[in-house]
Amino acid sequence: MRDRLLIYTGLLLFVALVTFPLWQGLAARGSTKGPELKLPAGRKNCVAPIPYMREAHMDLLMKWRDAKVRGQMRRFTANDGTTYNVSLTGTCLTQCHGSREQFCDRCHAFAGVPTPTCWGCHTSPPVVADAGGTS
Amino acid sequence: MKLTRKDFLRILTGTAVAAGAGTLVHAVGSDGTETSNRTATGKQRWAMVIDLQKCRRETGCTKCSAACHRAHNVPQMPDTAREVKWIWNERREHVFPYQESKYTRQTLPETLPILCNHCADPACVRVCPTKATWKREDGVVMMDYHRCIGCRYCMAACPYGSRSFNYLDPRPYVGTVNPDFPTRTAGVVEKCNFCEELLAQGRLPACVEACPQKAMLFGDLNDENSSVRLILGARFAVQRKPELGCGPSIFYLV
Numbered sequence: 552m553r554d555r556l557l558i559y560t561g562l563l564l565f566v567a568l569v570t571f572p573l574w575q576g577l578a579a580r581g582s583t584k585g586p587e588l589k590l591p592a593g594r595k596n597c598v599a600p601i602p603y604m605r606e607a608h609m610d611l612l613m614k615w616r617d618a619k620v621r622g623q624m625r626r627f628t629a630n631d632g633t634t635y636n637v638s639l640t641g642t643c644l645t646q647c648h649g650s651r652e653q654f655c656d657r658c659h660a661f662a663g664v665p666t667p668t669c670w671g672c673h674t675s676p677p678v679v680a681d682a683g684g685t686s
Numbered sequence: 687m688k689l690t691r692k693d694f695l696r697i698l699t700g701t702a703v704a705a706g707a708g709t710l711v712h713a714v715g716s717d718g719t720e721t722s723n724r725t726a727t728g729k730q731r732w733a734m735v736i737d738l739q740k741c742r743r744e745t746g747c748t749k750c751s752a753a754c755h756r757a758h759n760v761p762q763m764p765d766t767a768r769e770v771k772w773i774w775n776e777r778r779e780h781v782f783p784y785q786e787s788k789y790t791r792q793t794l795p796e797t798l799p800i801l802c803n804h805c806a807d808p809a810c811v812r813v814c815p816t817k818a819t820w821k822r823e824d825g826v827v828m829m830d831y832h833r834c835i836g837c838r839y840c841m842a843a844c845p846y847g848s849r850s851f852n853y854l855d856p857r858p859y860v861g862t863v864n865p866d867f868p869t870r871t872a873g874v875v876e877k878c879n880f881c882e883e884l885l886a887q888g889r890l891p892a893c894v895e896a897c898p899q900k901a902m903l904f905g906d907l908n909d910e911n912s913s914v915r916l917i918l919g920a921r922f923a924v925q926r927k928p929e930l931g932c933g934p935s936i937f938y939l940v
Contacts, residue, residue: 671871672870
């Protein structure tokens with residue numbers, strides 16, 4: 552048992568290295584902040600609850616896409632009864648969130664999520680200083 | 687009764703022959719000789735009638751294609767090998783080949799507007815491997831650019847050359863972008879959509895609205911009191927290549 556110190560030091564180092572991603576994640580949660588997105592002036596609700604939109608906006612956009620293009624359903628009724636025109640550029644960006652650069656790209660860049668292919672075809676309103684979506 | 691091996695085989699062969707004959711009779715009986723007049727399954731079948739007598743009054747007019755291409759962000763490619771078109775003017779001998787006689791030539795304008803025929807039985811829809819193009823209940827042959835993989839089978843299948851492929855990113859060639867309609871991206875096929883986005887608002891297609899001579903009529907073929915049905919009942923009209931059986935929904939009054 553003369554190597555006890557060596558063995559325990561090695562074990563400790565091994566455990567620390569293996570669990571490094573966990574520590575890093577915990578540290579990052581306390582020390583980093585995502586981009587602050589300003590809520591659009593004069594509007595209280597998004598088309599769906601904000602936590603849902605934060606997590607699953609792409610699911611909703613895919614549903615909108617299929618419903619509109621393939622099912623000709625051009626109006627979307629939110630849970631609160633408000634109806635919206637199904638349109639990424641016309642509704643999401645033009646009416647509330649401003650440009651793609653000011654709203655979508657900032658979070659996607661922060662989270663390291665690749666920019667989706669939407670923008671190959673869909674257009675974005677131009678960047679306007681102090682428009683909805685800037686911090 | 688004891689079934690011998692020979693009898694068993696005899697019955698089996700007889701049954702197979704009967705089943706085969708039934709299928710054959712059914713296939714021959716439902717031969718698609720009426721495809722050119724076939725109506726779509728839905729309540730409506732949108733169609734267009736182009737009055738060439740009115741159209742020829744405006745020689746060199748491109749207002750229909752200009753309005754369409756502006757409304758749908760169709761790029762103006764400098765290289766004609768890569769051009770993208772939804773509605774355009776084509777020389778009459780290309781539109782109606784084999785009908786060119788020096789005695790009758792004068793009845794047709796030099797160039798005629800042509801566009802997707804929104805066929806009753808579209809060849810492009812049959813060949814599309816991803817169902818990116820399909821026939822809607824109202825007769826519009828739609829494109830879903832999200833699903834198009836750019837294989838161009840539809841372009842090979844379309845007998846009217848109505849489809850264009852985006853060899854390049856079209857955005858730089860669009861000019862002023864209409865924010866109400868998306869552009870396309872490199873690697874997808876595109877074509878006329880019969881202005882389905884305007885039809886949804888109860889409006890007429892952009893080309894019909896733009897025509898200074900009101901030479902284009904748009905309406906429902908399944909409604910016998912529609913403007914297109916009334917004029918088709920009163921005047922002689924032709925379709926492009928009706929013998930192919932696709933059932934084009936664009937009619938030309940001569």
